[in-house]
Amino acid sequence: MGENNEILLSVKGLSTHFYTEQGKAKAVQQVGFSIKKGKTFALVGESGCGKSVTALSIMKLVPYPPGKIVSGEIIFRGKDLRSLSGKQMRQIRGDRIAMIFQEPMTSLNPVFTVGNQIIEVLKLHQKKTSAQARADAIEVLDKVGIADPAQRVDEYPHQMSGGMRQRVMIAMAVSCEPDLLIADEPTTALDVTIQAQILDLMDGLQKQNNMSIFLITHDLGVVAERADDVAVMYASGIVETADAKTLFAEPLHPYTQGLLKSLPSLGFKGQRLNTIAGSVANPLDFPKGCKFHPRCPLGITDRRCQSKEPELKEVSDGHFVACFKAAGYEE
Numbered sequence: 001m002g003e004n005n006e007i008l009l010s011v012k013g014l015s016t017h018f019y020t021e022q023g024k025a026k027a028v029q030q031v032g033f034s035i036k037k038g039k040t041f042a043l044v045g046e047s048g049c050g051k052s053v054t055a056l057s058i059m060k061l062v063p064y065p066p067g068k069i070v071s072g073e074i075i076f077r078g079k080d081l082r083s084l085s086g087k088q089m090r091q092i093r094g095d096r097i098a099m100i101f102q103e104p105m106t107s108l109n110p111v112f113t114v115g116n117q118i119i120e121v122l123k124l125h126q127k128k129t130s131a132q133a134r135a136d137a138i139e140v141l142d143k144v145g146i147a148d149p150a151q152r153v154d155e156y157p158h159q160m161s162g163g164m165r166q167r168v169m170i171a172m173a174v175s176c177e178p179d180l181l182i183a184d185e186p187t188t189a190l191d192v193t194i195q196a197q198i199l200d201l202m203d204g205l206q207k208q209n210n211m212s213i214f215l216i217t218h219d220l221g222v223v224a225e226r227a228d229d230v231a232v233m234y235a236s237g238i239v240e241t242a243d244a245k246t247l248f249a250e251p252l253h254p255y256t257q258g259l260l261k262s263l264p265s266l267g268f269k270g271q272r273l274n275t276i277a278g279s280v281a282n283p284l285d286f287p288k289g290c291k292f293h294p295r296c297p298l299g300i301t302d303r304r305c306q307s308k309e310p311e312l313k314e315v316s317d318g319h320f321v322a323c324f325k326a327a328g329y330e331e
Contacts, residue, residue, distance in 0.1 A: 006037040008179055008212045009058070014072030016050075016057045018283075019065060025283040027053040029236040031072070032312070035180065035229075038210040042223045042244070044259070045233035048280050051216045054233075055182050058214075059099055060089050077179070095125040098173035099182040103189060104165035108157040114168045115141075115153030118175050125176045136175065144171045144201055163194035167201070174205050181206075182214045187222070199226060220263055224248055232256045235281040235291040238312055242319040252315065252326040254296045290323070298325045 016028040028050045035041040043051050056062045057069050060081060074081040076097065081089065093099075101107045109117060118137040122128045128136065134153070141149035144167040157165055166186065173181055183202065187195035199222065206213055217223060223230055223244065231241040232253065240253040251257045258276040278295040281287055289306040293299030299306070304324055312320050315328035323329060 007034045008037045008077065009035040009214070010073075010075040011054075011058065012073045012075070014054065014057055014074065015070045016053050016062055016067060017070050018067045020284070023284050026236055026286065027067070027283050028057060031233075031236075031238055033231050033238065033241060035212050035214055037179075037212055038206070039228040040206070040213040040215055040226055042215045042217060042227035042230045043233055044217060044220060044223055044230060046218060046280050048283075049233045050236045050283075051233055052184055055099065055184050055214065055216055058182065059093055059097065060084075061093075091125070094121055094173075094178075095176045096178055097180045097182065098176070098178040099184065100166070100169045100173050100186050102185040104162070104169045105157060107169060108165060110157055113154050113156055114160070114171075115155075118153075118168075118172050121172055121175055137171075140171045140175045141168070143205070144168075144174075145197070146171070163190055163198070166190060166194075166198055170198070170201060170205070174209070174211070177209050178211060180212045180214060182216070184216045185218075186215075187219075195222075220259060232259070235286060236283055237291070237322070238320075239292065239323065240319075240321045241312070246319050250319075252319070252321040252329075253292075253323045254298055254325070255292050 012032045014028055014031040015026070018025040018027055031054055033041065043054065045051055053062065058074055058081070062069060069082065081092070108114065115134065115137045118140060119130065119133040122133040122136050123130070138149045138153050141152055146152050146164060146167055157168070160168065181202070187198050190198065202213060203226065205211060215227060227244045229241070230244050230247045231238045232255065233239070234255050240247065240251070240256045247256065248260065251260055255276070261274040262276065276295055281291050287294055289308055290296070290299055290310055293305040296305065310322045310324050312322040313329060314320050315326060321329060324331070
């Protein structure tokens with residue numbers, strides 16, 4: 001298998017449920033995908049479809065109770081992460097797999113300097129002395145484009161702007177040169193110019209270290225520009241997956257088609273944007289059959305769509321879809 005197609009992470013049949021007073025919420029159901037070494041894999045879908053829970057499941061950070069991984073395999077560099085002890089997982093987390101979250105202020109500790117927080121990571125995983133770790137922290141802050149890093153290393157999170165804090169989060173995540181960086185909506189709270197800088201920064205670090213990126217987003221523009229492979233998630237499951245070029249050129253699932261049609265085009269001049277009718281199904285009470293059928297122009301009148309859930313199947317080379325109506329789909 002060539003370098004380009006070497007699989008770093010393979011998720012198979014992953015299901016994560018939350019046990020609440022209202023009942024069992026099936027947040028993630030039978031999810032499977034692979035992330036190649038040195039490539040960017042994007043998971044897209046509306047808020048509440050299960051994207052972040054998928055990432056937290058990989059990191060084994062789903063809060064228990066109420067959440068629990070009920071089935072599946074998470075194979076990382078040949079090992080199933082589900083079989084590891086808490087201690088073994090802590091050694092991997094932050095070292096071989098790192099994660100950056102949507103809101104850096106919830107992830108950075110307000111009472112410690114940003115340098116202190118990076119130094120702790122380096123001392124824990126790389127067994128560095130305080131002096132070495134401090135020098136490395138300044139170097140990594142410089143690497144992520146923070147001006148005057150020798151001074152900034154002693155500042156607190158509240159002394160920095162949102163874009164700066166996100167850079168600190170990335171610095172912390174990449175300080176140990178992980179094999180996989182999970183980025184959960186890394187630019188949501190930032191303005192457009194800072195967004196582009198942050199994404200360029202991640203691209204640069206990826207090329208330097210041959211790092212894989214698992215990008216969670218609902219921004220299809222970012223996906224078209226940055227991702228090698230894409231999976232589209234709807235109501236706890238993956239409904240379509242392909243390489244990015246194929247997915248944007250030939251979307252097969254009505255939900256993917258709806259997402260792409262809802263993008264504004266350059267010449268739209270005040271016309272109303274297309275929207276997908278209805279709202280995401282409630283994980284406590286999913287509809288029978290295909291979960292998208294109540295919102296789907298094809299499924300709303302089709303008995304089979306209403307009664308049976310389609311499996312994710314390969315319809316052409318590397319292009320998988322879960323839709324009875326998709327071209328090439330055979331039961």
